[in-house]
Amino acid sequence: MTAQRIDLPQGTLDLLILRTLGLQPQHGWAISERIQQISSDVLRVQQGSLYPALHRLERRGWIKARWGTSDNNRRAKYYELTKSGRRQLEAEKVAWDKLTAAVAQVLGTA
Amino acid sequence: MLRDLWFRVRALLRRRSVETELDEELRFHLERQVEKCEQGGLSRGEAQRRASVEFGGLELAKEECRDARGLRLLENLFQDVRYGMRVLRKSPGFTTVAILTLALGIAANTTIFSVVNAFLLRKPPVRDPDRVMVVSSVNPAKDAYAPDRTPVSALDFLDWQAQSHSFSAMAAADFEDFTLSGGLAPQRVAGARVSSSFFQIMGVAPARGQAFLPEENEWGHDHSVVLSDELWKERFGGDSQILGRLIKVNGQNYNVVGIMPGTFHLWDFEAQLWVPLTFSSDDLRPRSRSSRLLRVFARLKPGMDERRSAAEMQTIAQRLAQEHKDTNEAWGASVKSLQRYSTADSNSETATTFLMAAVGFVLLIACTNLANLMLARNSARHREFTIRSALGAGRFRLARQLFTECLLLSFGGGALGALGAFWGVRALRVQFNWNEYAQAMAKEVYVDGRALFFTLAVSLGAGILFGLVPTIQIARRSASDGLKEGGRGTTAGPERQRLQRMLVVGQLALSLFLLVGAGLFVEGFLEEIRASVGFNSHHLLTATVWPRDLKYLDSQRQRQFFENVLQHLTNLPGVQSAAGATDLPYNFPGDVSFTVEGHPGTKPDDQPKCAWFAVSPGYLETLQVPLLQGREFTPSDTADVPPVAIVNKAFAKSFFGGENPIGRHIRLDLDDHKENSWSEVVGIVGNVKEFLGQVKPRPQIFVPFAAHPSQLMRFIVRTRTEPTSLSDSLRHAVWAVDPDQAVTEIRTMDRVIEDSASGDNLMAEMMGGFALLALVMASIGIFGVLSYLVEQRTQEMGIRLALGAEPAGLLRFVIRKGMAIVGVGTGIGVLFSLALPKLVAASFDNFRFHSLWVLAPAPIVVLTVGLAACYVPARRAMRVDPMVALRYE
Incomplete structure (x- = not known):
């Protein structure tokens, strides 16, 4: 464990899930693995909170679920982005960039 | 929004599979x-161990997933409904009373609404009903009935048709009656002679065959007939071969060219x-x-509207009034849509409005009863609510649960x-029978989609109405209150008691109001029934024959037919005597203008008018109208001898003053007797009423039928047995003379009558019925509240009795309590009823108010019923056994 893990700021989990699913359809476990991997193990997703988020996103119509077969030949629930999910991802990315830039600016000038 | 709801509903419907999928998904992860x-x-x-620690609480995650899917809200609703059903099932007595009360109120509302729907709301079954107009003459006379809906003359119609530009067709x-004969027994049916464009204007084509061609409106080409679906099915058995066949209409052959669809009804x-x-x-x-x-x-032509077309018609009518002064002076024209024309009859509109208000009140009383019952139940379920809220149920949740129960009930x-x-409408339709018009209206009264939607809305409204008070009461009460109050048989909080009392006061006031309203209608009617009709109306059977064949245009033939039928009727077994006339008492007889000898001739407009009857010699004897003076007609009073007439007492009084009318002369302006023919008055008879609701006797003139025959004939027989048992023999007596x-x-x-x-x-009857229903419900209300009061105070009563209180004193105490409520309710009700x-x-229009005394019975009835409703619980209070009461609970 090289770096210290940090908990996700409120509201960013949705963005991360959408971003992860933007690459390819995934099942829940793979999503959490993927987030940790890409963030070089810095971000820790509380696994228990991943699934409620997935179900919430599904209800909003940003992702949809379908049952498929996993790499080890098991039945797994795969999630993929819908058209409106892709739009939402773009919108949230823009908002996030603005936010981080603004925060960085504040921190830089202070 | 909609998708969100759908997602929730689907989640709810597929709850089991959603659960297993969730299980499987999480298991896979682990x-x-x-x-x-x-x-x-x-x-x-x-x-x-490590995996499950990293995951966190599995059940918590599942719960959060369910929340995320939005299952909770709907699931709670399901829970509430299930729980509510269980609670209601557990007290079947309460549930039955509540549902029956509501059902009565709602059934009355839907039934009356169906009437309103039929007469005022439903559009006539024609194409674009708002564009079909009825064009009428406007009668300038002051006393004319519905002056702006007066029929039109042929020449006016032709001029209107040629000169107007607002309409695509006119x-x-x-409208008149036709006699169908041949095959089955002859039958008279309502019908119409119409221009060929009539069906086109209605926009309804015959379901079979075709409508009339323009050339069929010419003399000699007009023997075609279009049948209604009903007539086709009833008289011709729905025979599909009937098109092109000849049927007998008014004794002549008509070619059947079309059959209208069953939906085509213009009531x-x-x-x-x-x-x-x-x-x-x-x-x-x-x-x-x-x-x-x-x-x-x-x-109406496209782009034209009712107002503009009316203005054009008015201009045309004014022009015609100028050109034809003697016939059209001051006459106008009006244009009304088909629906507006039919609903313009103000009396039927007000009548339905009054009925609707009455049933609305009945439902309001039913709701009040339910609100009261719910309030009482609330305190009975006190412990349940307290425990539930102690276990963590929110006040809002409790209130919602209660409200769900109310809606379930409603x-x-x-x-x-x-x-x-459905049953009420069927019962009501049978009552619409006072004439053919009413029977046609009755067909339009049925429960349709709109009426069912109304029922749904009313149920929802009622549920909210009676659920509101008890629900708010629960929501406002905190858990600690619950523990303080009502733990052991003490009395309910003053607030709830006040609420209940107010509801009962409202109920009583409303039922009193309804009773007075009903009294106004019933009283007028009772007055009528008590009033003397002027003859012996019992054991009389009447019938109408109206020969429409061309051969009966001859007055000699009319007289022959009339006298032959009378001969047959007199010879029937069971008939005491028989008579004929052109009109019956109580059948709105026609008027005639006349001149009295010795009175200076006045302008034609100012001539006096009165009812007239052409009667057979046996008329007075058969009806048992008292002959006050002079003689009755005899068979020798014909057109060949000097004319004679009989007048009634009212006539003698108004036109001869104190003088003896016998031997004096009057002249009737009948169409066929324009020449100077003075009739000698030979007799005076008692006054006979002409319609129900008539206040003052009207002058009447009788003349011999033999001297004034007509096509329209009424026959009257006095029977020795039950009159209707002779219906068939009466028919056959007519058919023995002419089977067509x-x-x-x-x-x-x-x-x-x-x-x-x-x-x-x-x-x-309906107003009375609804008022009675209201009173019964209100008395159940007061009975319920007082019983409850006594039951709650059982312990207190027991202690009082044990301490030596007089049982009679307790009785008085409870009755005083109850009657205070009844008194306030009655007082408020009387105030409003004034x-x-x-x-x-x-x-x-035709309502006559006799005296303020009609108001008197209603408060007496309410007070009496209120006293009875108080007495039963009061007696129970008196009989409380102190020992039992103290051991209570």
């Missing part, structure tokens, strides 16, 4: 995590058959412009009420 840890070198047991129709213009309209040269004489008999229909009542309305004549309106005289009320009695007689009198 297994992968375990595998991952195992690959990292941990033992299987350690890997499992058609005239002459204001009821017709079972249509034949082409032709104008005779007589119709087209300049003088005939004053003979207004036609109804005119027109379809929808239960609504469903049962809708069923009741329809015998219609076979009614007992008592029935004729009843029918002449034109539904006023039905109105009185405005009622004026309101009713202002709304109904």
Whole structure:
């Protein structure tokens, strides 16, 4: 464990899930693995909170679920982005960039 | 939003599979995590432990997933409904009373709404109903009935048709009765002679065959007939081969060219058959412009509206009034849509409004009862609510649970009420029987989609109404209150008692109001029934024969037919005597203008008018009208001898003053006796009423039928047995003379009198019925509240008795409590009711208000019923056994 893990700021989990699913359809476990991997193990997703988020996103119509077969030949629930999910991802990315830039600016000038 | 709801609903419907999917999804995750840890070198047991720690609480995650899917809200609703059903099932007595009360109120509302729907709301079944207009003459006379809906003369119609530009087509129709003969027994049916464009204007084509061609409106080509679906099915057995066949209409052969669809009903213009309209040269004489008999229909041109077309018609009418002063002076024209024309009859509109208000009040009382019952139950379920809120149920949740129960009850009542309305409508339709017009209206009264939607809305409204008070009461009460109050048989909080009392006061006031309202209608009707009719109306059977064949245009033939039928009737076994006349008492007889000898001739407009009857010699004897002076007609009073007449007492009094009218002369202005023919008055008879609701006796003139024959004949027989048992023999006596004549309106005289009320009695019966229902419900209300009060105070009563209180004192105490409520309710009700007689009198043209005494019975009834409702619980209080009461609970 090289770096210290940090908990996700409120509201960013949705963005991360959408971003992860933007690459390819995934099942829940793979999503959490993927987030940790890409963030070089810095971000820790509380696994228990991943699934409620997935179900919430599904209800909003940003992702949809379908049952498929996993790499080890098991039945797994795969999630993929819908058209409106892709739009939402773009919108949230823009908002996030603005936010981080603004925060960085504040921190830089202070 | 919609998708969100759908997602929730689907989640709810597929709850089980959603649950297993969730299980499977999470299990998959955990297994992968375990595998991952195992690959990292941990033992299987350690890997499992590690995975589950990393995951966190599994059940919590599941719960959050369910929340995320939005299951909670709907699931709670389901829970509430299930729980509510269980609670209601557990107290079947309460549930039955509640649902039955509501069902009664809702059934009454839906039934009356169906009437309103039929007469005021439903559009006539024609294409673009708002564009079909009825064009009428406007009668300038002050006393004319519905002056702006006066029929039109043939010449006016032709001028209107030629000169107007607002309409794409204009058609005239002459509504009259036709006699169908041949095959089955002769039958008289309502029908119309119509212009060929009539069906086109209505936008309804025959379901079979075709409508009339324009050339069929010419003399000699007009023997075609279009049948209604009903007539086709009933008289011709729905024979599909009937097109092109000949049937006998008014004794002549008509070719069946079309059959209208079953949906084509215009209740204001009821017709079972249509034949082409032709104008005779007589119709087209300049003088005939004053003979207004036609109804005119027109379809608006695209872009034209009712107002503009009315303005154009008015201009045309004014021009015609200028050109034809003697017939058209001051006459105008009006344009009304088909629906507006039919609903313009103010009395039926006010009547339905009053009925709707009455049933609305009944439902309001039912709701009050339920609110009271719920309040009482609330405190009975006190412990339940307290425990539930102690266990963590929010106040809002408790209130919602209670509200769900209320809605369950109201929808239960609504469903049962809708069923009741089907029955109610059927019962009501049978009552619409006072004339053919009413019978045509009755067909339009049925429960349709709109009525069912109304039922749904009313049930929801009722549920909210009676659920509101108890629900708010629960929501406002905190848990600690619950523990303080009502733990052991003490009395309910003062707030709830006040609420309940207020509700009962409202109920009583409302039922009193209704009782007074009903009293106003019933009283007027009772007055009528008590009033003397002027003859012996019992054991009389009457019938109408109206030979329409051309051969009966001859007055000699009319007389022959009339006398032959009378001969047959007199010889019938069971008949005491028989008579004939052109009109019956209580059947709105026609008027005639006349001149009295010795009185200076006045302008034709100012001539006096009175009812007249052409009667057979046996008329007075058969009806048992008292002959006060002079003689009755004899068979020798014919057209060949000097004319004679009999007048009634009212006539003698108004036109001869104190002098003896016998031997004096009067002249009747009948169409066929224009020449100077003075009739000698030979007799005076008692006054006979002409319609139900008549206040003052009207002058009447009787002349011999033999001297004034007509096509329209009424026959009256005095029977020795039950009159209707002779119906068949009466028919056959007519057919023995001419088998092609329809015998219609076979009614007992008592029935004729009843029918002449034109539904006023039905109105009185319904108002009375609803008021009674309201009173019963209100008394159940007060009974319930007082019983509850006594039950709650059982312990207190026991202690009082044990300490030596007089049982009679307790009785007085409870009754005093109850009667205070009854008194306040009655007082408020009386106050409001004072405005009622004026309101009713202002709304109904023919309403007569006799005296303030009609208000008196209602408060007495309410006070008496209230006292009875107090007495039962009060007696129970008196009989409380102190020992039992103290051991109570």
